[in-house]
Amino acid sequence: MDYTYYPGCSISASAKPYDDSTRAVFEALGMGLHELEDWNCCGATVYMSVKETVSFAISARNLALAEKLGRDVVAPCSACYLVLNKANRFLHELPDLSEKVNDALSAAGLKYEGTVRVRHPLEVLVNDLGVEEITKRATKRLDGIKIAEYYGCQIIRPERTFDDQEFPQTMDQLFAALGAENVYFPMKVRCCGGMLMTTSDEVAMKLCYDLIECAKGNGADCIVTTCPLCHMNLAAYQDRLSRRFGMDLHIPVLWFTELLGIALGLDVKTLGLDHHLEPITDKIMSLAGL
Amino acid sequence: MAEIETPGVLPKRESELREAFLEQVDIVPGGEKLRKCIQCGTCTGSCPVSYAMDLSPREVIARFRAGDIESILKSRTIWICASCYACTVRCPQDIKITDLLYALKRVSMEKKIRRSRSVYALSDAFVRSVKMFGRNWELALLTEFYLRTNPLNLIKMAPLGLRMLRAKRLGIWPERIKGRGDLKKIIERAEQIERPQERVAARAVTDEVGYEAIQP
Structure with a gap:
């Protein structure tokens, strides 16, 4: 099982532990991740509000480069996953647009036929390898850990992808099979505010408060997420949130690959758990072997 | 808000904005479905930030169909x-x-209806980074x-920056x-891409919407 890896800009810097743990988990499970050479920024949600055709064209450059390699693309960042998939869908549904985007690509000697599948690592692990197989290869049980699985928006919306859009279960089933207890967490797909944390922080703070309060209130030891931006919003502002809302809103926020890596027996350094912005509790650290 | 004196006839500025909006809408597959809105409010009820909006998503569609685009473009929404994408x-x-709101954002940016300085500043900086490096720095x-927005915030954000630096992030x-x-x-x-032939089709459909909505 080999895949083309599209890390994306956030993962290369601010969400580095997600990059480290994704690579480590794939390696531990014997699945090949080959980074797409010279990939460019997908344009994120920002370029879509500036000029949509450019957003599609720069995504198409990545897709065209990946198409030559003939493997599925794995994109761990939810925004990259959404943007690349959206570009794929628009180019497929609008032949006229596809022609013009290809004309733009031809300026760089590239062409995109539209055959690349863009997938999320969570879905790849669960569907290509399977929960049963992952459980077999796990060296550690997650017994006694209570988690709130947080899917966020973009891996399940707007495209109908690999899970239910209102009540996704992929992570829940994976971690339950590994022994963890899933707490009641009805906010699985509620928005964290995304870039609003930068442009209208009061609004985003409220959204993050809702999420953390719900997870903590239902007894979670940690929140598990699949997205660099969700992670940043939920993890980086816990001091400010606690002051603003007058309660303790500190909780470890792990990328799902980190928790999965713990179950696979990978160490704290390999997973990047020592590079978190929020305090990681002893309970999680001791589970990880520290 | 624009005055509508004769049903179906839009004031000049409104018609210009509508034209610009339709140019944007035609790039959204299914953009013509605006016509089918039943004003049920599911969008507003599903929106986690509608409480902070001055026009709810449902109202945005109602106003658009009534031919009032200017107030949408000036809105905080x-x-x-x-x-x-919860509404979608x-x-x-x-x-x-969501895609329609993106289309409205683009019209607002293009026509420089500067409502949100912060969003413009962020987009500008982002676009520059992608053009310069190929990646977002x-x-x-x-x-x-x-x-560009509030230099004092740099001081407010400095501790987070230092923590990220220490965490090698x-x-x-x-x-x-x-x-x-x-x-x-x-x-x-790609900046030059225009898709005029589809624009005509979209205009025909959505103009009909405008008429339906404002005729008695």
């Missing part, structure tokens, strides 16, 4: 949308509300953003791709 997936009429993006140098020249050529050509 289009800049508050976090693009979570729940809409019983399959209207791509987060450190420069946010520094430029805060300098701040890219001090930009990552440059080798194909910067290629990417620039692609962007320049």
Whole structure:
């Protein structure tokens, strides 16, 4: 099982532990991740509000480069996953647009036929390898850990992808099979505010408060997420949130690959758990072997 | 808000804005479905940030159909949308509300109806980074953003910056791709893309909507 890896800009810097743990988990499970050479920024949600055709064209450059390699693309960042998939869908549904985007690509000697599948690592692990197989290869049980699985928006919306859009279960089933207890967490797909944390922080703070309060209130030891931006919003502002809302809103926020890596027996350094912005509790650290 | 004196006849500025909006809408597959809105309010009820909007998503569609685009473009709403797509997936009429809000954002940016300085500053900085390096250099993006909006926020954000630096999660140098020249050529050509033939079809459909909505 080999895949083309599209890390994306956030993962290369601010969400580095997600990059480290994704690579480590794939390696531990014997699945090949080959980074797409010279990939460019997908344009994120920002370029879509500036000029949509450019957003599609720069995504198409990545897709065209990946198409030559003939493997599925794995994109761990939810925004990259959404943007690349959206570009794929628009180019497929609008032949006229596809022609013009290809004309733009031809300026760089590239062409995109539209055959690349863009997938999320969570879905790849669960569907290509399977929960049963992952459980077999796990060296550690997650017994006694209570988690709130947080899917966020973009891996399940707007495209109908690999899970239910209102009540996704992929992570829940994976971690339950590994022994963890899933707490009641009805906010699985509620928005964290995304870039609003930068442009209208009061609004985003409220959204993050809702999420953390719900997870903590239902007894979670940690929140598990699949997205660099969700992670940043939920993890980086816990001091400010606690002051603003007058309660303790500190909780470890792990990328799902980190928790999965713990179950696979990978160490704290390999997973990047020592590079978190929020305090990681002893309970999680001791589970990880520290 | 624009005055509508004769049903179906839009004031000049409104018609210009409508024209610009339709240019944007025609690029959204299914954009013509605006016509089918039943004003049920599922979008507003599903929106996690509608409480902070001055026009609810449902109202945006109602106003658009009534021919009042200017007030939408001046609203806080289009800049508050976090693009979570909750409305889009729940809409019983399959209207791509998030994409329509994107279309409105683009018109607002193009026509320089400057409502949200912060969003403009962020987009500018982002676009510049992608054009220059081929990737988004987060450190420069946010520094430029805060300098242009409220430099005091740089001080407020400094502790977080230091924590990120200590956690080795701040890219001090930009990552440059080798194909910067290629990417620039692609962007320049894609900026010129226009799709006039589809615009005509979309205009016919949505104009009909405007009439339906304002006729007695």
